[in-house]
Amino acid sequence: MNNTLAFAQERDYNDTLSVYRDRFHIPKDSKGRDVIYMCGNSLGLMPKNTSAHISQVLDAWQNLAVEGHFSGTNPWITYHESLAVSMSQIVGARPNEIVIMNTLTVNIHLLMVSFYKPDHKRNKILFDYNPFPSDRYAIESQIKFHGLDPAEAMIELMPEPGANLVSQDTIDETIEMYGDQIALILIGGINYYSGQLYDLKRITKAGHKKGCIVGFDLAHAAGNVTLNLHDDGPDFAAWCTYKYLNCGPGNLSGVFIHERHHTNIELPRFAGWYGNDLKTRFMMGPKFDPALSADGWQVSNQPVFGMAAIRASLDLFDEVGIPALRRKSEMLTSYLEYLILNIAGHQLRIITPSEGQWRGCQLSLQMVQPDKSLFTYLMDHGVILDWREPDVIRVAPTPFYNTFEDVWHFHRILKDGLDLL
Numbered sequence: 103m104n105n106t107l108a109f110a111q112e113r114d115y116n117d118t119l120s121v122y123r124d125r126f127h128i129p130k131d132s133k134g135r136d137v138i139y140m141c142g143n144s145l146g147l148m149p150k151n152t153s154a155h156i157s158q159v160l161d162a163w164q165n166l167a168v169e170g171h172f173s174g175t176n177p178w179i180t181y182h183e184s185l186a187v188s189m190s191q192i193v194g195a196r197p198n199e200i201v202i203m204n205t206l207t208v209n210i211h212l213l214m215v216s217f218y219k220p221d222h223k224r225n226k227i228l229f230d231y232n233p234f235p236s237d238r239y240a241i242e243s244q245i246k247f248h249g250l251d252p253a254e255a256m257i258e259l260m261p262e263p264g265a266n267l268v269s270q271d272t273i274d275e276t277i278e279m280y281g282d283q284i285a286l287i288l289i290g291g292i293n294y295y296s297g298q299l300y301d302l303k304r305i306t307k308a309g310h311k312k313g314c315i316v317g318f319d320l321a322h323a324a325g326n327v328t329l330n331l332h333d334d335g336p337d338f339a340a341w342c343t344y345k346y347l348n349c350g351p352g353n354l355s356g357v358f359i360h361e362r363h364h365t366n367i368e369l370p371r372f373a374g375w376y377g378n379d380l381k382t383r384f385m386m387g388p389k390f391d392p393a394l395s396a397d398g399w400q401v402s403n404q405p406v407f408g409m410a411a412i413r414a415s416l417d418l419f420d421e422v423g424i425p426a427l428r429r430k431s432e433m434l435t436s437y438l439e440y441l442i443l444n445i446a447g448h449q450l451r452i453i454t455p456s457e458g459q460w461r462g463c464q465l466s467l468q469m470v471q472p473d474k475s476l477f478t479y480l481m482d483h484g485v486i487l488d489w490r491e492p493d494v495i496r497v498a499p500t501p502f503y504n505t506f507e508d509v510w511h512f513h514r515i516l517k518d519g520l521d522l523l
């Protein structure tokens with residue numbers, strides 16, 4: 103690697119995925135140039151085929167009205183099934199273990215209804231250090247809902263003093279120490295702030311050995327890193343589709359429920375008619391007859407416009423596949439890291455793990471002087487990224503639409519900004 107523009111251009115020239123950039127709408131700056139979009143970890147860009155998929159639903163509604171449920175090119179009643187097939191490839195699951203429904207935090211609540219079952223011996227929830235606030239609020243409110251004291255039942259993983267990351271050894275030791283009192287381990291697969299990817303398989307194994315239920319929030323992992331949910335064996339997982347999955351703002355969330363739970367109809371759940379087996383759903387009987395798959399957790403009938411945007415984006419994932427995306431992503435992020443380390447003095451440091459294996463696209467740059475001036479400088483110079491309180495700039499080059507040249511220009515602008523500090 104070297105820090106010349108020619109090197110970046112050569113990498114793009116040899117990149118077999120470079121053609122995919124043109125399949126997305128890239129926002130423009132005030133001078134009409136493509137922005138340097140490094141924010142796919144917050145909201146993925148819009149695929150160009152999204153409009154056509156949504157128009158198809160509009161047309162079906164216009165021309166078929168209620169019959170659109172059962173006829174037309176993609177009948178609404180089974181629309182979510184093809185999403186589950188594509189999504190299962192992305193997260194390494196079986197299609198019957200996946201359902202697309204609701205939004206992420208709502209699903210975390212519904213999953214805790216089924217999988218957080220505190221009793222007098224086990225009532226604690228173990229969660230990751232500095233989680234996304236919504237996850238913390240959900241955990242705390244579920245504990246209160248069971249009449250328990252959050253101060254007593256919440257265990258937050260903690261890094262070694264002075265460190266930003268929680269080592270896998272610390273996780274193992276914490277599970278070993280408190281495992282007998284832990285009802286549920288609920289960890290963000292990739293931490294939104296540090297960009298650290300946890301070892302899902304090892305956490306699952308350690309948790310199960312102690313008799314805990316294990317679930318993951320994969321908001322920052324789905325579509326970003328290789329996942330093997332079925333084989334790694336967690337009990338459940340959920341993720342949003344608008345970050346690396348490019349399915350549009352506030353769109354529906356993906357849910358994984360391991361096959362081993364599908365026939366356990368004794369699990370508590372907040373039921374609704376769409377969780378009823380399709381074979382008997384429209385008999386409108388008084389008795390809930392759950393589908394024996396992840397579909398059994400559905401509550402309401404599905405918002406088809408949202409699913410159309412998901413279908414559009416998953417078509418692209420079907421075409422390319424996670425292995426190719428991940429290969430490029432590791433190169434792109436290593437290149438970003440190399441360029442930043444070349445220019446960064448002591449004004450900032452990268453807190454994300456340096457091993458490609460333990461991170462996804464994102465690098466988190468922690469400012470030593472936690473003011474937003476560098477961030478503002480970058481935004482003013484055509485770079486879109488985000489700031490996370492109190493002191494972190496998150497940069498996420500994504501393999502679908504970012505180029506090596508994007509990364510090079512980002513580093514050039516970053517260098518100018520650092521020189522001004």
Ligand SMILES: *Cc1c(COP(=O)(O)O)cnc(C)c1O
Binds near residue numbers: 208
């Ligand atoms: C983005 C994100 C959320 C957002 O939740 P919504 O319910 O979709 O608003 C929740 N948790 C994590 C870890 C996230 O990264």
